[in-house]
Amino acid sequence: xxxxxxxxxxxxxxxxxxxxQESEIPLPVLKEFKDSNPTASKVKWEKKKESFKVEFKVxxxxxxxxxxxxxxxxxxxxxxxxxxxxxxxxxxLNKDFSGFTVHDTDKxxxxxxxxxxxxxxxxxEKKVIELNAQGKLVMKE
Numbered sequence: 001x002x003x004x005x006x007x008x009x010x011x012x013x014x015x016x017x018x019x020x021q022e023s024e025i026p027l028p029v030l031k032e033f034k035d036s037n038p039t040a041s042k043v044k045w046e047k048k049k050e051s052f053k054v055e056f057k058v059x060x061x062x063x064x065x066x067x068x069x070x071x072x073x074x075x076x077x078x079x080x081x082x083x084x085x086x087x088x089x090x091x092x093l094n095k096d097f098s099g100f101t102v103h104d105t106d107k108x109x110x111x112x113x114x115x116x117x118x119x120x121x122x123x124x125e126k127k128v129i130e131l132n133a134q135g136k137l138v139m140k141e
Contacts, residue, residue, distance in 0.1 A: 025052055028071035037063075051075075075110040077117065088135035089116055096137075100127070 022030060025045055029052050033040075040056040040063075047053075051066045051074060066075040082105045085093075093102065100120035108115050108130070115132045130139035 026069055026071070029067045029069070032067065032071035032073075033065070075108065077106050077108045080105050080107045080116075082118075085116060085118075086133045086135070088133065089118075089131050090135075092131055092135035092137070093118070093120070097127075097129070 022045060024047060033054055037056065037058060039058055041058070043054060043056045045052065045054050048066065051068055053064060053066050055062070055064050057063070062079045064075075064077040065073055068074050082102045085105060093100075097120055100122045102118060103121055104119040106117040108117055113132075115130050115138055117128065117130050120127050120129065129137060132138050
């Protein structure tokens with residue numbers, strides 16, 4: 001019985017925190033998100049300076065969307081299989097990062113720009129790099 005009561009209390013806390021998050025999000029943003037992503041799961045909202053970020057999954061693919069106050073998507077980042085990286089990106093990885101193994105790959109779209117965020121590792125270090133579709137390095141952590 002105590003276990004059942006504990007599960008009920010935990011469920012209420014989790015439900016309240018999700019609704020609490022949504023209550024801080026403008027209605028146009030929520031409507032656009034729900035209309036565009038009806039099958040989203042594991043939804044988590046975060047208020048940024050001038051935008052609203054939502055993390056969620058669709059078909060086990062993790063997504064990050066940033067919306068402006070009016071519900072317009074301003075940035076979208078999502079997981080992709082490394083096999084889907086453009087040939088120029090793979091060529092740069094093989095040439096400039098040959099001692100590293102690719103672990104996580106995301107595609108980022110912001111306006112008309114798109115690029116790839118790639119986590120690479122070797123035996124001694126881990127790096128996050130960002131390459132555009134032509135394989136040019138645009139950021140390195």
